[in-house]
Amino acid sequence: MTSVLVIDDDADLLRALRINLSARDYRVATAGDGGAGLSAVAREHPDAVIVDLGLPDMDGADVIRGVRGWSSVPIIVLSARDQEAQKVEALDAGADDYVTKPFGMDELLARLRAATRRIPASTGAPVIETADFRLDLQAKLVRLTSGAPVRLTPTEWQLLETLARNRGRLVSRLQLLQQVWGPEYHTETHYLRVYIAQLRRKLEPDPSRPRYLLTEPGMGYRFSD
Amino acid sequence: MVVRSDVLRSTLLRKPARRTVGVGRRRLVLGMLLAALALPGLTAVLNFAHGRLELVDELLLYLLVVVLVTLVGGLWPSVLAALAAGLLLNWYFTPPLHTWNVDAPTNVLALCLFIATAVTVSAVVHRAARAGALAAARAAEADVLLGLARTVLAGDDSPQAVLDHLHDTLGLAARLEERADDGWILLASAGASDGGATTVLPAGATLRLVVQVEPGAVGDRVLDGFAAQAAAARVRHRLRIQAEQSEALSAANRMRTALLAAVSHDLRTPLASVKAAVSTLRQHDITWTDADRDALLATIEDGADRLTALIANLLDMSRIHTGAVEPFIRSVALDEIVPLAARGLDGAAHLIVDVPEDLPLVCADPVLLERVLANLFANALRYSPPARPPSVRAECVDGPSTVAISVIDHGEGVPAADRERIFEPFQQLGDRRPAGGVGLGLAVAKGFAEAMGARLSVLDTDGGGLTMRVDVPVSRAARHPARSRP
Numbered sequence: 001m002t003s004v005l006v007i008d009d010d011a012d013l014l015r016a017l018r019i020n021l022s023a024r025d026y027r028v029a030t031a032g033d034g035g036a037g038l039s040a041v042a043r044e045h046p047d048a049v050i051v052d053l054g055l056p057d058m059d060g061a062d063v064i065r066g067v068r069g070w071s072s073v074p075i076i077v078l079s080a081r082d083q084e085a086q087k088v089e090a091l092d093a094g095a096d097d098y099v100t101k102p103f104g105m106d107e108l109l110a111r112l113r114a115a116t117r118r119i120p121a122s123t124g125a126p127v128i129e130t131a132d133f134r135l136d137l138q139a140k141l142v143r144l145t146s147g148a149p150v151r152l153t154p155t156e157w158q159l160l161e162t163l164a165r166n167r168g169r170l171v172s173r174l175q176l177l178q179q180v181w182g183p184e185y186h187t188e189t190h191y192l193r194v195y196i197a198q199l200r201r202k203l204e205p206d207p208s209r210p211r212y213l214l215t216e217p218g219m220g221y222r223f224s225d
Numbered sequence: 226m227v228v229r230s231d232v233l234r235s236t237l238l239r240k241p242a243r244r245t246v247g248v249g250r251r252r253l254v255l256g257m258l259l260a261a262l263a264l265p266g267l268t269a270v271l272n273f274a275h276g277r278l279e280l281v282d283e284l285l286l287y288l289l290v291v292v293l294v295t296l297v298g299g300l301w302p303s304v305l306a307a308l309a310a311g312l313l314l315n316w317y318f319t320p321p322l323h324t325w326n327v328d329a330p331t332n333v334l335a336l337c338l339f340i341a342t343a344v345t346v347s348a349v350v351h352r353a354a355r356a357g358a359l360a361a362a363r364a365a366e367a368d369v370l371l372g373l374a375r376t377v378l379a380g381d382d383s384p385q386a387v388l389d390h391l392h393d394t395l396g397l398a399a400r401l402e403e404r405a406d407d408g409w410i411l412l413a414s415a416g417a418s419d420g421g422a423t424t425v426l427p428a429g430a431t432l433r434l435v436v437q438v439e440p441g442a443v444g445d446r447v448l449d450g451f452a453a454q455a456a457a458a459r460v461r462h463r464l465r466i467q468a469e470q471s472e473a474l475s476a477a478n479r480m481r482t483a484l485l486a487a488v489s490h491d492l493r494t495p496l497a498s499v500k501a502a503v504s505t506l507r508q509h510d511i512t513w514t515d516a517d518r519d520a521l522l523a524t525i526e527d528g529a530d531r532l533t534a535l536i537a538n539l540l541d542m543s544r545i546h547t548g549a550v551e552p553f554i555r556s557v558a559l560d561e562i563v564p565l566a567a568r569g570l571d572g573a574a575h576l577i578v579d580v581p582e583d584l585p586l587v588c589a590d591p592v593l594l595e596r597v598l599a600n601l602f603a604n605a606l607r608y609s610p611p612a613r614p615p616s617v618r619a620e621c622v623d624g625p626s627t628v629a630i631s632v633i634d635h636g637e638g639v640p641a642a643d644r645e646r647i648f649e650p651f652q653q654l655g656d657r658r659p660a661g662g663v664g665l666g667l668a669v670a671k672g673f674a675e676a677m678g679a680r681l682s683v684l685d686t687d688g689g690g691l692t693m694r695v696d697v698p699v700s701r702a703a704r705h706p707a708r709s710r711p
Contacts, residue, residue, distance in 0.1 A: 012498035012524045019517045020505040054490065080493035081486075101497035105504035
């Protein structure tokens, strides 16, 4: 049974989330402010944390930093703040994903599933099959459903592999730059735009309306299948 | 800066005829007079003592007189004095005496040398005196300009201050004008114009300084300095106004941005719980129990209520800001309004009400008064600790022309310095505020209270907390109610 801790000061929202998550076999704990949230993380060791940024006693980003000091539990931010700088601050503090209020329950559940999914062991042969292409991470091969192989440059492949291994999860721009290009890259987000556009041209049925390689404005990218 | 204005004035203000710096007409006359008195006098004395002094001594004594004449009267009296002294020496002291002849060639040489030396010394002394006078004038100019610079640097750098300084130090009336399409516009002036001659100095591209003085009477440097400072002061003045305006604008802009963020947060938070509950109910892969369904529906209703309250406050606020509140004042019974205002508030049952039925009627718009009280009640309930619920008390004051309605809470209170600010909309900016607090309630309460002629003030509660007091005038029509009691 996966356990989730929700930290939010809105009692109505806590009630709705508790009902829904409990019905889906999550064990739900709630906290009304940051201090209670931090002690609940220490006490309950949840498998995922959902945290609001505007808490009465401290900022949600400080809660995230406090948790990140000793735990790598997946953290999803659930906030009414929708400015890019605010999202970046929360992600840089160590959040794994960011959902803007108001949100649909299906979207939150999908993000929660992605955040709590165990990363497949590298010994396995993860194959991701979509309606339009088949991605074999072991053999480093991509084929369209028509059977035609897709030729990718090493950089394109690394980018695609990073996103695919975190399928469903938000991968921040910083994380992508450092994993694909190297630790000294921080701000070259235009590289990402260029290579993502190339991947979309090769894989997406309609590159201008991507289904698989999604941009999360201001935050990063997400592989959706 | 203490400016010895009389000294400056006398040094700087000269008649145009004495344009070149040097001795004045008065001293010229004095010099001539001195020469006319001293030379005959010396001659008489030496004549009397003749035979006891060498020619050399006599020459030196005459030279002394010539130099004195130079010091008093300047170059021209001294040249005349030197020539006259030469003639006197020739007539009275070089043999043969009392003739224009000189027998010894050495005496001829001595006389010629005397005249040459006297004229040369006079010229040197004259030039030194002239340089001294010039230096004094320059020093005075520098003093005036330094005083001006200090005035400007000390922060008083409006064009008016520059003109005032000109008027104070030099006693001159002046005005600063700006070029317009049809002539000149007066920007600043100091002193009264007497209609006499003026000096006009350009000050920058579009300004001019008009000084009530004959052209050339004051050193160009001084007036140019004033003109330049006046023009610069004008520019700085304008820049400062612009800087103040842009600071005010950017403060307003920051306020608006913060306000927008606060509104968007306050609208989204209840929407988020509504949408979470609705999208939960729409998920058909799970069968919800009746209890869950009821709880989710209650969440939706709560959210809708919070949105309704927030939107009502936002609309009220914009009515207040646009001046669209038109109170309909009539006689109102407080004991009827208070229960209406408390109805529907969270925790209203805890509110302790002390509103006597025999209070006089008050002059108010019942709808606005209800909104004022409802917002004050909600605020007090929100900030009260559970153990000490807030209370509302109404009583006659000012014997008895006013009814004071006090809404008393025992929360943490507000520091005196922040008292006025709590009435500004969205005072709790950002999204970190107590649950349900939207930051508009007090602003609306104050706006409505003032719109109907009531007064809302903040006081301390004895023992901690905040008391909001509404002073409403007593209705004159019915100071003592002829109301039938049930």
